[in-house]
Amino acid sequence: MLETFINLGLFVMLVATAVAITRMRRLFGVTMMASVFSLLSAMLFVTLDAVDVAFTEAAVGAGISTVLMLSTLTLTSRIEKPTTRSPLVPLVVTAITGAAIIYGTLDMPNFGDAHSPAQVGVAARYMAESPTDIDIPNVVTVVLASYRGFDTMGETAVVFTAGAGVLMLISGLRRRRRKGDDKKEETS
Amino acid sequence: MRHHLILRVVTKLLIGPIILFALYVQFHGDFSPGGGFQAGVIMAVAFILYGIVFGLEAVQHVFPSWLVHKLMALGVLIFAGTGVASLFLGYDFLDYGAFSPHHPSHGQHWGILAVEFGVLVTVTGVMVAIYYAFAMRRPAISDEEW
């Protein structure tokens, strides 16, 4: 019961942060709020027993992500211009999508059900066999590196590819193009 | 950030512990929350913090960008190389039992260590490289405008 109340409290704060992000027009504040959102969601992950995920979210969401957002702000602009579009169409779209998703959750097993389809199957096998097979206490590490090592290799490759993409887009490796340079290249 | 004296002193004190903590998260990941992904991010934070406070030239003197770019690819190679090594020992791809045929669980320990190290190297490299890429560009907003 206590867990339910903690969850609810965190949710109220999460929704308040999300609404603040929606309404704010100073992008510096938006960045800070996104950081707060990450920290709150890390707390929620702890109450949901996902300590590894909470660790990652706190390190990535509140740390690196904020730094990158701020460096983007210094390269672009810091105020969002007011939009002239009416918010009606987006509201209708999100309401319909949300209603569809909620309709989909109605058939789902209760939160925390130990016999839901997600709990039986391959996860139960991992929990039962990893102590004899691999003998490492942290099952998350075991599944990450050993049982699903191929998956993790793909993820590492994706991280590498994304980094290479960023370097191709904005790295200082190539001589920086200025307006004068373009003309020179065209004439030569 | 020449004028922030306290920030500079505290940063100097913090960078060592941050790297130590990253290594702890990396090598204690078998027993407690943590692993290559988290350790890589924390390790990158140490360099990014140094870069923010002391400037890009200072951090690139310590951790030059050619090295960062090599590390990005090296991590994936370590990961895939572990798999290929087990392939050559006559086992399946990424089946770490190959490294210690008499005690498959010991082989698993070695394999997981190697693979997590590869993840650490790639994630550190990518995060620092992304930070360098953003920090190298000329800002559109000057410091005073904030």
Added chain:
Amino acid sequence: MPDIEYILGHMNYWLFTVLMMTGLYIVVAKGNLIKKIVGLNLFQTAVFMFYISLGKVTGGTAPIFPVDMEIDPSVAYSNPLPHVLILTAIVVGIATTSLGLALIVRIREEYETIEEDEILKIETDLVHVENKILGEAMGGRA
């Protein structure tokens, strides 16, 4: 008539949906590209929470065995599989987010703005000019 247990058991999913839709609303309604990225991040985090909550077992604990590996069979552990998937997804998420931010930086350099409306206006103006030139080249009136 749904009982209180059903509502408490499903309330989490509905709250995740609310967060997810806030993110979607930001992506659809706001014109600023950085804000769109933040909205995408909100959406992403809400999906992560949904995934993690599927692995939760009531009365369970984090899926880490005691260091001496003497496992008490009466202790319930939460499902480690969603944790693994989401852990890697978070790091991949920040890498792809930075790719998006890099694209925004390039767009800002090319168009001098990061507002979607202004970019669209510049694009349509360019198309008009091109059509005019093309029309004159074909010999017709623009």
